[in-house]
Each structure stands twice: as structure tokens, then as C-alpha cells.
Amino acid sequence: MLNNPSQLRVPGLLGKLGVMTSIRDTELLEQSLLRTLGPLLGVLDTSLYRLDDGQLLARVIHYHRSKVVDGDGVARMVERIEEIVQLSEVPPEVIALTENVRLLGKPCTRALDGQMLIAYPLLGGDEVCGYFVFQRDREASPNEDATIRGVLEVFSNYYALLDVSQRDRLTGLLNRQALENNFERIWSAMVRPDAFNEREDGRRSQLPDKFWLAVIDIDHFKRINDTFGHMVGDEILLLAARLMQTTFRSSDLLYRYGGEEFVAIISAENEAIARNVFERVRLAIEAHIFPRIEALTVSIGYAEVDATILPVEVLSRADRSLYQAKQDGRNRVYDFHELVERGTFANPTYGDAELF
Numbered sequence: 580m581l582n583n584p585s586q587l588r589v590p591g592l593l594g595k596l597g598v599m600t601s602i603r604d605t606e607l608l609e610q611s612l613l614r615t616l617g618p619l620l621g622v623l624d625t626s627l628y629r630l631d632d633g634q635l636l637a638r639v640i641h642y643h644r645s646k647v648v649d650g651d652g653v654a655r656m657v658e659r660i661e662e663i664v665q666l667s668e669v670p671p672e673v674i675a676l677t678e679n680v681r682l683l684g685k686p687c688t689r690a691l692d693g694q695m696l697i698a699y700p701l702l703g704g705d706e707v708c709g710y711f712v713f714q715r716d717r718e719a720s721p722n723e724d725a726t727i728r729g730v731l732e733v734f735s736n737y738y739a740l741l742d743v744s745q746r747d748r749l750t751g752l753l754n755r756q757a758l759e760n761n762f763e764r765i766w767s768a769m770v771r772p773d774a775f776n777e778r779e780d781g782r783r784s785q786l787p788d789k790f791w792l793a794v795i796d797i798d799h800f801k802r803i804n805d806t807f808g809h810m811v812g813d814e815i816l817l818l819a820a821r822l823m824q825t826t827f828r829s830s831d832l833l834y835r836y837g838g839e840e841f842v843a844i845i846s847a848e849n850e851a852i853a854r855n856v857f858e859r860v861r862l863a864i865e866a867h868i869f870p871r872i873e874a875l876t877v878s879i880g881y882a883e884v885d886a887t888i889l890p891v892e893v894l895s896r897a898d899r900s901l902y903q904a905k906q907d908g909r910n911r912v913y914d915f916h917e918l919v920e921r922g923t924f925a926n927p928t929y930g931d932a933e934l935f
């Protein structure tokens with residue numbers, strides 16, 4: 580007979596791990612981790628803090644359960660998952676605790692409001708790439724500690740496997756598959772009315788964010804391959820990708836969409852700022868001295884992300900603007916709306932989406 584409650588939970592735990600590893604999407608996997616550990620630990624709130632490649636906090640996922648009593652008196656648990664990309668709201672005590680976890684590479688605890696705030700590291704290889712955080716009235720027992728560590732290890736290994744399939748092998752950027760998988764989720768997060776813009780100076784703007792999608796294409800890339808061979812071509816692609824990545828902010832999204840074609844999704848308060856960002860990318864590439872070749876340029880077409888327009892249509896608008904930039908001589912940045920105002924394009928209608 581099984582008397583130990585932790586033993587009793589094993590079949591349930593295995594079932595949840597089975598669910599976790601049947602998921603084929605990194606963000607759903609993160610949610611599933613919280614769904615698994617929250618009930619196991621008997622807590623209503625759990626959070627996952629994710630770091631970016633530079634070990635800076637990139638986003639936070641909160642999982643909350645609460646008991647709701649129906650009209651007929653039947654109680655049931657409802658759950659809510661919330662993703663936070665604006666990090667100014669992360670409590671200082673969580674920042675301080677997770678910093679200790681990062682430095683020590685092991686779980687840390689601190690007392691807070693008569694409870695314990697507990698944080699575990701999420702490991703990606705040897706590096707800390709995030710934290711699992713929860714709060715309750717007591718520390719984790721040795722059994723619970725072993726369970727949390729085991730679940731986090733399964734999660735990290737499986738996450739790494741999924742992440743590899745969403746990354747381009749040459750540049751390490753997210754790939755087209757990742758963009759297509761995440762499109763709907765990115766869209767709904769982007770058009771949230773409570774999205775606020777974090778400014779460079781750290782203050783929060785009162786204006787809601789606007790988002791812009793750009794298609795960036797290297798000019799005359801075929802010539803580089805034809806003249807110097809594919810190995811040099813690959814090296815140039817890698818360098819161009821790195822340059823773009825460092826020019827964008829870490830919160831911007833950059834994908835390698837095809838051979839020498841990239842897609843970027845950025846936030847900017849207005850069109851002028853968005854244009855500046857994309858101009859900066861164009862100039863960074865133009866100014867860089869690449870090995871072997873004399874010069875490299877990119878053409879960029881972009882369009883505003885609008886809640887009322889399908890993602891595929893925004894992509895198509897940016898792509899048509901890029902095509903126009905190529906037609907007009909390359910090494911330039913075109914905004915879809917500007918081309919409509921100029922009369923180059925007819926007023927927007929739902930055109931053929933070529934990219935999907």
C-alpha cells in the first residue's frame with residue numbers, strides 16, 4: 580500500500596510529463612511546466628522568468644489558479660496564464676532573489692510578507708536561462724525539491740530540442756517555421772491594448788505601442804556566391820545576421836525567413852521611429868567592411884502591424900514594399916503606407932499573400 584503522498588503523486592506526475600513532452604511548441608511547453616508544478620506544489624501562483632542570450636530578463640509568464648463557485652454551488656478551479664513583456668513591473672524582491680539564483684546556480688529562498696519566496700534556476704547547458712518562482716508558507720520538502728528539479732530538467736532538455744528545430748542552423752536566428760508557429764500568438768500579444776512602450780531612457784511612455792514588420796533582403800547576394808563561392812556567401816550571411824541582431828533591441832524579433840531574406844518585428848511609438856530603426860540597420864550593413872567583398876547592402880520593406888489586418892497580409896505588404904525598393908535601385912527602406920500615399924500602390928486591399 581502506498582502511504583507516502585509523494586509516491587501517490589507519481590502516476591499523476593508521469594502523466595503530466597507525458598503531456599509536456601507531447602507539446603511541439605516552446606511557449607506552450609513553458610505554460611505546461613507551470614500547469615504541472617503549480618498543482619503539484621499546492622500553490623495558486625507560479626511564474627517563469629526567461630532570460631535572453633545576454634542573460635537579461637526578457638519575459639515573464641504567470642500562471643494563476645483560483646476557485647470559482649458556480650451558480651449551483653459547485654466549486655471548480657479556473658486558471659489564467661499571462662505573459663508580461665514589460666518588465667518594469669517585476670517586484671524588486673524577485674529581481675534580487677533571482678540574481679542570487681543566477682550567481683549561485685542553485686535554488687534560493689527569501690522570506691516575504693510572512694511567506695517564502697522560492698526560485699529555482701532553469702538551465703540551458705551550463706548557463707542559467709531563466710527561473711521558476713513560487714511563493715508559499717513553507718520551504719520545499721526534500722521530496723518536493725527532488726520533484727521540482729526533475730521536472731525542470733525534463734523541461735529544459737525538451738525545450739532545447741524544440742528550440743533547435745526553431746532555429747536556423749547557420750545564423751542561430753529563429754527560422755521561418757518559428758515565425759509561422761508563433762504568428763497568431765505574437766499578433767495577439769502585440770495588439771493588446773495595455774501594451775506600453777519601454778523607452779530607451781527606461782521611462783514608460785503613455786502611448787500604446789505600435790508594431791512594425793519588415794522584410795530585409797540582401798542585395799545581389801547571388802553575385803557573391805557566384806564570385807566567391809558558397810562558403811564565403813555563408814560567412815557574409817552570418818556576419819550580416821549578427822550585425823542586424825546587434826542593431827535591433829533584444830526585445831525585437833529577428834527571423835531568418837529564407838536564404839538571404841530576414842523578417843523583423845519591432846515596437847516603435849510612431850512611423851518616424853520605426854523608419855529610423857530600419858534605416859539604422861541599412862546603414863550598419865552599408866558601413867560594415869565585410870571580408871573579400873567590397874560592399875554589401877540590404878533593401879527593406881516594412882508595414883505597420885494592425886489588429887484588423889491578418890498577419891499574412893502585413894507580411895505581404897512589407898514584401899511588396901521590399902520588391903519596390905529593389906525595383907528602384909536597392910539599398911533603400913520603403914514603408915508600405917508611404918508607397919500608397921505616393922500612389923505607387925493602390926489603396927490597401929487584401930492582396931494575394933505570396934509568402935504563406
Ligand SMILES: Nc1nc2c(ncn2[C@@H]2O[C@H](COP(=O)(O)OP(=O)(O)OP(=O)(O)O)[C@@H](O)[C@H]2O)c(=O)[nH]1
Pocket residue numbers: 749796797798799800801802804808809810811812813816837838839905909
Ligand atoms: N551561401 C549561401 N547562399 C544562399 C543561402 N541561401 C540562399 N542563398 C543564395 O542567395 C541567392 C539569392 O539570389 P536572388 O534571389 O537571385 O537574389 P539576389 O542575387 O540577392 O538579388 P536581389 O535580391 O534582386 O538583390 C541565391 O544565389 C541563393 O543560392 C545560404 O544559406 N548560403
